[in-house]
Every structure is written in structure tokens, then in C-alpha cells.
Amino acid sequence: MHLYKPYQTASNGATALAQRSLALLRDLLDDNLGTNVGVRLWDGTCVSSPEARAELIFPAPYSIRAALAPPIDLNPGRAFVEGWLDIAGDVEAAIDVVESSLRAASKGLLARLALRLASLPAPPKSVTGARLRGRTHSKGRDAAAIGYHYDQPIEFYRQFLDAEMVYSCAYWDEGVRTLEAAQRAKLDYILDKLRVGPGTRLLDIGCGWGALVVRAAQRGAYARGITLSRSQFDEARRRIAEAGLDGRAQVELRDYRDVTGQSFDAISSVGMVEHVGRERLSDYFAQAYRVLRPGGLFLNHGITTQSRDGKGYRAGDDFIGRYVFPDGDLVPLDTLLRSAESAGFEIRDAENLREHYARTLRAWGANLKANRDAVCRIAGERTERIWRLYMAGSANSFARGRMGLVQTLLAKPRLDGSVDVPATRRELYR
Secondary structure, eight states, X not given: OOSSOOOOOOOSSOOHHHHHHXXXXXXXXXXXXXXXXXXXXXXXXXXXXXXXXXXXXXOSTTHHHHHXXXXXXXXXXHHHHHTSSEEEEOHHHHHHHHHHHHHHSOHHHHHHHHHHHHTSOOOOOOOOSOOXXXXXXXXXXXXXXXHHHHOSOHHHHHTTXXXXXXXXXXXXXXXXXXXXXXXXXXXXXXXXXXXXXTTXXXXXXXXXXXXXXXXXXXXXXXXXXXXXXXXXXXXXXXXXXXXXXXXXXXXXXXXXXXXXXXXXXXXXXXXXXXXTOGGGHHHHXXXXXXXXXXXXXXXXXXXXXXXXXXXXXXXXXXXXXXXXXXXXXXXXXXXXXXXXXHTTOEEEEEEEOHHHHHHHHHHHHHHHHHTHHHHHHHXXXXXXXXXXXXXXXXXXXXXXTSEEEEEEEEEOOOXXXXXXXXXXXXXXXX
């Protein structure tokens, strides 16, 4: 099943256009072509080897221009989504080869390749993807951005997530072999860091489908979750009722900026800070500080950038911004820490779990592949292709160290400087 209709040529051998296209690919991919990655063109031309972990398939004469012409942060992904480019085999390996080749290419080579690409047939027009309106990171636009990503049918997420529907980095503790066990370990790891137990008043910012709220309530806490996703809100409420936890757990369709009227012993925020926006980080941490009681703890679990330039990443008119996380904003860890400290927090611990996220994404990707027919039936082939590419590319970025996943434990000191956190990590590893 493909979105495209493969172009057919009447020639018995490679066409002149195919030869030009193949020469361009050889110049870009260099020694990777035919070894680490194979190539198959629309006319049947194929360069590969048994060692190649993936094959790039260009089903039409315009495919190479569609996939490799600038802007390079959008067009490869768009070409894959539209079916103008396909990948057989290991998608993550193919992404790694193409990205490594582009980074290694000199400015002169890239300029020459751009000119040659412009001489190839142009692809069809495509204007799909998120088109949000309003001021960036206003409450209305944030709700629309969250809805774009998270309000897929619940059955779509069931095809690749664990049974508890945890959509964030798992914790692959020693001896953990399954996604389900790794996600349970993550929930308990967070709650252990926050010292959540009987009677603890917990706020979970960006609570997803309610797994952490439910788990905290099962430990005897009073847990309150908030989300901007209507589908997550509905499912979390259903799960709380099903578990018989209405007296200890609740979830609200609410912006974090609108939380008032209660003081909490502990706050968790798992995979939400990426949606805040760097200009609003100070407000985000200040709000958490306001609703946390003196001595209490705040665990912020989020993706960071690890590039040397320290600029971070803003989702814009690129693949991630157009198709996956509109308005997403990733910053270096030091930016997060400075914002937390400026709000009054003391930094007690920071742990980078990026290898855990690479493994989590690969587990999701394997489930997505195993359940591909159901995914396409529920959400459509275009959505399946978006998520297949996004998961593989993200796994590669975590594995290569371009992104980190950091759990930062923050404390709100009392006037005497005391906080409710032990002096060592020993409890966490018992």
C-alpha cells in the first residue's frame, strides 16, 4: 500500500535522467551508497548490497528533487509523508546515513547539488500539515497545538504504546525487558524522586491519559492532573473511574497558567515543558513555584538540545513543526536551569536519560510497524508515515546525543533553607 503511483518507463535500461539522478546521489552519499544504504529508482535502477540496512526508494523522476532540495529540514520529511520517497528496511539507519552525509558535505558541494537538483523535474504541490493561528504560546494557540498532536483517535495510540498509555520516555532499569515494565518503572521512579506516598498532594502538569495520576493515587496520594487535550482528558477520567480512584485522583482540562486555589506537596511535569516556549519558561517555573508548598519538590522531565551552538530548536516551517509538534521549543539544559533558579527553585538533581528515550522510541516504532495495518485503518497512511519517520528520526537524535532527556529535581526551600529531599540517591536504587 503506497500513497504514490510508481512512475513507469518504457526503456530497458537506465534512462539518462535516472543516470543523472544516480550520479547526484553518489556525490552526496559517497561511500555509504551501496554499502550502508541502497538506492532504487523509478526505472528499476538499483544500487545495493547485502550489507545495506536500508534502501531509499525514489518512485518518480521528481522524487530526488522533492526529497533533497532546500529547505532540507522540511523536504525529506514531506517527500516521505507524500509517498514521493519510500524507505525499505531500517528507517532509522536511512535517516542516519542521509543526515550524516548532509552534515559532512561542504558548502561548495551543497551549492553544486542544489543547482543539479533544480534541473530535475519538479514535484507536485503540497500544503498539508499544521497551520496554527494566533499569537505563539497564547492559551488558545497552545490548546490548538496540543490538540493537533494528541487528539488522534485513542485506538491509534493503543497500537504502539503500553497498556497504561504512557507517552513519554520509559525507564529501562536493570532487568527490564518490556515496554510495559519500563513504563511502570518510570512512573515509580518519578514518584520515588518526589517522595510521593500516602497523603501527598500531587499536581501533574500535562497528565496525558492519566497514568501517573492513577499510579500516585494507588500509592495513597491525592493526585490532580491537568491537560489541554480533550481526548486525553476524557480517557484519563474514564480510567480514574474504572480504577475506583475518584476520591483520590482527578483530572481537569486546564492550562497550567490557570491552576489556582490549592497548594501541593509535589509537582510533576513529564514531556510538557517542550510545549511552553522559551520566552515563557520563567512564567512556567514561577507558576509551579507559587502552587508548591515550602519544602516541596518539583520534577521537570523534558527534552533538551545538546548542540554546541547552544541555540536550541524551535519548531517552525520544518518537518517537526509542520507535521508533528507545531510550536514545539527545545532549549539547552542550562536555559531550563537558569529559568528554574530565577523563579526561586534550588536544583537538587539532574539526570540525563537520553539512551532510555532512544530505546523507548525504538520500541514504539516496532509496535507501529507490527500494527501498521490497524494504524492505517484508524488514522490513515499519511499519519502512519509521519509517525514512523518522526519516531525513527527522534531515536537517532537521542542515540547520537543531539538531544537529551533530563529529569530535573527542583526544591522550594523554606526560610531556614530546609527541603524535603534526602541527602543521597540511595533510596532510589534500593
